[in-house]
Structures are given as C-alpha cells and as structure tokens.
Amino acid sequence: MRQDRWPGRRRLLATASCLAGSTPLRARADAPAIRFGLTPVFLDSDLELLRDLEEYLSTSTGAQVQLLKRRTYQEVTSLLLSGQIDAAWICGYPYVQNLGRLALLSVPLHHGRPLYQSYVITEAAAPAASLSELRGMTHAFSDPDSNSGFLVTRWLLARQGERPETFFARSFFAYGHRNVIRAVGSGLAQSGSVDGYVWEVMAQREPQLTRETRILNRSDWHGFPPVCCLSAARGSPAVRALATALEAMPSTPPGRRILATLQLDGWVPGDPAWFDGIARMSAEVGGSAS
C-alpha cells in the first residue's frame, strides 16, 4: 500500500517552531477536565510514561487531563462514541469503522511518517517461512478492533480464501501488542499478529521479549493509529487544546522526552486518506466501514 499524503519534515518543523516560543499553560482548577482515552496502540504498560503524558497534557492544555485506559479497543471506542471522553488514541480500524462519527485530531509521526506496518511474528526457532505454513497452529491476535493485531492477518487469510477460525487450530485475543509478543515468545501461541511499531520499540526497550520471536510477514504501510474525537466535538476547546498540545510536543523538553520514549517524531493533523487502505481491508473482510 502506498501512502502519498503524509506531512513532510518541513511542515512538522514549521509547526514546532510556531509553538516553540509559546509558554505552556498551567492547569487551571476551574477549567473542565479533559478526558483522554488510551488503547494499547502504544506501550501503555509504561506507567511512568503515562504519568509524564498526563502531566504534559495537563500543563499544555491548562486543564486537568485524565487518561482513561480500558482493556479493549471496543470499550474505549464506545466511551468516545458515547461522548464520555473527549478524545482517544485509537487504532485506524475503529476509526474507519466509524468514519462518519469520528474525526481525526492528530496522527503521530514515526520515522517522520504517519505510517506503520503490521507484523505476523512466530517463535524465533519456528521453521515457518510464510503465513500459509502457520496452518493448524495457535495464533495470538491483539484485539478484534485492531488493524495490525487482527484485521491485516484476517485480510491476508481472506485473500487466500481462509478464515482465522478454520485456518488456525486455535486463536485467542491477548488485548495488547506487548501481550501478543509475550504469548509468542513464551510458546503459548506459535504465531501472532502485532503492531510493527510496538514490536520495533520493544525490540529496543525489552529485547529479551522480542528475541524469542521472529518477523514472518510485514504488511503494507497503513495510517498510524490516530487520536480521534467525535466529529461533532472537533471544534470544542478541549479538543482543540488537546490537538495543540500534541502538535506542540516536540517544542518542549517534557514533550520531547515523551516522544523519545515513544520513539515518535511528533504529531500532525491527520488526513483521512491515510486510512484508506485499512478501510479497504475492512470492507473486503466484511467490516462496516461507514
């Protein structure tokens, strides 16, 4: 899949320079709290990172930012769709499933691009050389609403006329890309579908886990999991403050520390076209790409 509409480094730097001179706002006690949902599209198990992120967003937006975590994408998406949270960092798959109701707020840049891949991984010592050789094995998916952790592999199998339920002897959801890597590394599953970005970050931060796994298949490039909000709330102060804070992240030392931890370069306003590939896959496997 080719993505031709991603922001250049120049645009990113211009945005950063605009915000470099601005003084971060202090969280005001009288300002309404901003509720920000998180999913395991990144290493949400790093509690220190979550604390830093919360502090940064609160400082940058001038409001108390509450980070909300749920076990499944669906739970977070539901909170977002029901208006219980102001924005959420979700996957591209739920985004394309709710295109009419959700709007892109911001998309991370990884290696300068708002794109990432899905990996099919196996045990390091497994002899399989292709996806078709995983037949009859146990496979770990991340989440039924995850693009990289479910949709891509499902789509790849569908192209071969297969379904996960029949192709694999057993499959289960680990509800987290890190969990998928643990499941495959421990031998609980012989293969797994995982976010390539998460795998690469873990390869540096927890190499003892990724060392037990091997990348069997890399997918095409897809739009990086975005931060979304309800389309109706796109212009709300809280949402706009959040977008500003995210895009200003490279301009402040706390923000740069967060980005360094996440191994991201920054945030840019998203382009729905970056998620066309996910939408097509969703449509092809029968998902509701509204």
Place this chain on the structure above:
Amino acid sequence: MNRDASPFRPGRWPLALRVPVLVSLLMIAAAAVLSHGVLQRLSRDQERHLGELSAAYLDGLATALQPAAIRRDVWETFDALDRAQGRYTALHPGVAMLVLPDGSILASSEPRRFVLGTALPEGLATRSAEAAGRGAPVMDEATARATLGRDLAEGGMGLGRIVAEVDIAPLLAERAAVRRTLLLANGALTLLFAILGFVLVRRLLQPLEILRAQVAAGGETGRVKPLPAAAIARAGPEFAALFGAWNRTAAAIGEREAMAARLAEEERYAQLGKLASGMAHEVNNPLGGLLTAVDTIATHGDDQQVREASVAFLRRGLDDIRNVVRASLVTYKGRPGDGPLHREDLDDLRVLVRHEVERRGLHLQWENALSAESPADRTLTRQIVLNLLLNACAASPDGATVRVVAITGPDGGVVIDVSDEGPGLPAPALALLADPEASPPEGGGLGLWIAVRLAHRLGGRISLCAAAQGTRIRLEVPGVGRVAGPREALAHVA
C-alpha cells in the same frame, strides 16, 4: 569347633569391651528412635508448612483465574499464571496450569511443555485429582516435586482445575541436612559414650585386673602372693574386702606351702637317718677287708703278685665306699634344678637301699632302661623313687622281691614302676594318690604324701597299677609339655 568356646561369642568378650558395646548399642537404639521422631516431626511440619503455603498460593491463583476460567480466556489465564511464577518464592512454584473439565489444558505457565488444548498427562491428572480431593499437596520425593490441585466452580458449575507443581527439593535437602546432622551428632555421641564407657569400665574393673594378674602370676609361679597394702587402700570398699580375703587366703596357702616344704625337708633328713646305719654298715663292711689288704701289703708287699692283688682289692673297696658316699651326697646335698636325670642317677639308689634290702633278705630286681639323659629333674626324681623304694622295702615281707623297672616314656619322659609283694596300700595312702593337694596325713604315710606332691609339682603323677600280687606303684614324669618346670614348681618346696 565348640561355639561356646568361640572367642567371637559376645559372652566371652571381656567386660571392659562388653559394657561399652552394650552402651553403644543402647545409644544407637536411642538415637535411632530419637532421630526417627525428629525426622517424622520435621516431615510433618514441612508438609503442614507446604500445605499452608500451597493453600495461599492456590487461593491467589483461584482469585485471579476465576474470571478467566468463566470466559475460558487463554491470555488472561496465561498472564495470571505467568505473573504468579515470580511471586510465592517461598513455595518454589514450578509449572501451573488451568485444566478444563474435559481434561484439556486452557493455558499453562510453561506452554511449550504443557501445550494449549492438549490433554493433561495421566500421572499428573491423577496426582492433581488426589491433591484437589484431600486439599493438600501430593508429595513425590523421587522427583522432588509436590503436586497441587484446586477445583474452580461457579454456582455449582465446575470451571476447571488449577494444577500446579512445586519444587520440594529444598525441603528434601533440609531433611537430608537434618538427617546428616543427627547422624553425625549421634555417631559422635555414641563414640564418645563408648570410649567413656570403655575407660570407666576399665577403671572400675582395675582392681579385678590386679586380682586377675595376681592369680595368673600364682598360676605361673605356683606361689600365691598377697596384694600390697597400697593396692587395697586404692580400691573401693567392695574390692578392699575382696583383696583382704585374697590376702588371707594367700597367707593361708603360703603357710601351708611353707609347712609342706619343711615337711619335705624333714622327710629327706628322716630318710637319711633311716639309711645312716645302713650306709655306715656299707662303709664299714669293706673297711675290715681293706685293713687286711693293707696288712698284707705291709707283710708281703715285696711279692708283686700279692701286692697287686691287695691293691686291686683296696681299689674295689674304696670304690665301693666312694659310691656309697657319692650316692648319699648326691641324694641329700643335691638341690632341685641341679640338672636332668641321668641313667646312673637312678642306679645310685640301689646303693642307698642295698643295706636295707640285705638286712631284710629281700631280692631287688633292678631294670634300668632309661635313656642316658631324661628331662626329669634329677634331685626330685631321685627323692620320689627313693621314697617309693623305701616304702616298698618296708611293706615287703622278709625274703620277698622288690622290683624296679625304669623306662623312657613315649614323650621322652620317665616311667618308673616300683613293685613289692606286700599287703597293698592302705586306704589313707590310696586317698593321697587321688589328691595331690591333700593335707599331710596323720599317723604315717608322710613319705608317700611328699612323693605325690613332688610328682605333681613336676607335672607328673603317681598312680597305682594293677598287680597280680602285692603293690605296683608307677611314677610318671612327662618329658615335654610339663605343667610347670621343676625349678619353678619346686623352688619353694624343697
């Protein structure tokens, strides 16, 4: 081999060995019972402790796994099991898994070993069922593992069973360490008590050892010596009393021996007295002829023939006197241990009794077939035979025959028969032959009593032999394997 005489029979071991061995055996028995009790208690405590830890571990797992078991959530089950591995370190948990009611594994903490969806191995299934049934771990010392089991249920519906293995090697190592410590401590104590027992018993029995040595020395020398006063003073009251009794006995025996020695000496001189007139006669008899020969030489000394005949007569006469004197000197001046018996030593006795024989008109048959030298003591053997010979002469009626037959026995010793034609030995004399240690007889028979005692001290004996007529008494003195050497045996007698 007689088993009772075997030196390996415990009954024949010295008391100083038997008591420590007995103490050691008692210690070993006590240590075994004590060690068994300690190990049993330790084992029970360990099992109780393991049971409590296991229950806490299973409680934690059950709480974490219950929701996952209801949903049959593979990942959550694995995640909970995997996280629990790093905890409960006091329990040393091994593999843990959740087994569904159909016996298949939902997830395990070692997925490569216990693969998702496969059946639980039969042995583990059996042990875990037993553990779940009795609510306690099932221990297998051979594999150093304990199996745990806990059934999960929701509203009466079985959800599955938590199966886990626990490493009990540290518990077994602790038991082994305690066992080793007990063994070493008990072994050291047993050895210590055995040594102490040996030393103490040796010390307690030291007075007995003194007494034993004294008795043994008496057996060797034939002389019973009293114990020194210092030994009595050192001994405890019981042994002091025993030593006192021993010393009184030794004194009595010493007195008796001294008396026997005096009697023997006196008897010798009594013999000398008996034979003195005879010997004087034996000396006097040739004197008349010798004086006549001297006169003949004085008168007819010029005649060579007469002179030579007279000188030859003188020589024979003087030889005769010399033999008598020599025989008496050898008999009465000799001391025990002067030397072995020569054949001619026995022949001397003929000279000593010749006068008595002739006076009584007896016939003396003398058959000396002894070897040139016999190992029997010369002085004592001659005294014994002379006694027997004088007794035979005295018992014989006038004109009867007294016979002496001496031969060398098969062992190189001496066998001498003295026969007479008398009326036979009286009853007291027969009693003397039967008991060499009898008291001296009253009213005669002292010569035979002395002879019997001397023969006994030489390791020999005097016995009565069957005879068609009269009495035949036999003296036997062994050549080899004597009970006691003549010097040692008779040093205090003669």
